[in-house]
Amino acid sequence: MSAFVCLDSSVLVKLLTWEDGSDAAAELMENIAENELSVVLPSFAWAEIGSVLRQKALKKEITVEEAEESWRIFRRLKNITYVDDEEVINTAWRISTEEKLSTLYDASYLAVAEITAKETKSICEFWTADKRLVNSLSGKKQFVKLLGHANPG
Helix, strand or coil: CCCEEEECHHHHHHHHCCCCCHHHHHHHHHHHHHCCCEEEEECCHHHHHHHHHHHHHHCCCCCHHHHHHHHHHHHHCCCEEEECCHHHHHHHHHHHHHCCCCCHHHHHHHHHHHHHHHHHCCCCEEEECCHHHHHHCCCCCCCEEECCCCCCC
16 A cells, blocks of 8 residues: 555545535545545645635635635645656656646646656555546546545555
C-alpha cells in the first residue's frame, strides 16, 4: 500500500462545502487519515480550491462566511504536500497528449500521482469526483478512482 494519495480539486471542494458527494468525500478523507496517508497535489491546487470557493460565494451557492471557513479548514490540512518541478510539467503535457485532455489541469493531478508512484515504487491513487474525466481515460489509468466507488489503499 502506498503512503500517498492524490485528490482532485473536485474531491477537496466536496469535502469543504456541502454538495452532492460531500459525504463520500468526508468518508474518503477519514479513510486517508486513518491510514495515515499523505495527500500530494500539484503546486497550483491551493489556487484552484480557493478560486472555486470564491466562485461559489459570488454565485451565492455558499455564503462568504462559509467560503472563508472552508478556506481556513483547507489551509489547516496538515497532510498535504505540493509537488512542482519540471517532471510534473513534462509528464502533464505527455498525459494530456496521450489521453487527449483539453487542459493541463487534470493532467497535472494525474502526473503528480504517476510521479509519486514511480518515486515510491507503489501505487498512488488519484481520486476524483469528475466522472467525465474518468470515462475519458477509458480505463487506461488503473490508479484513477471515482469518488463514491470504494476506499483508498
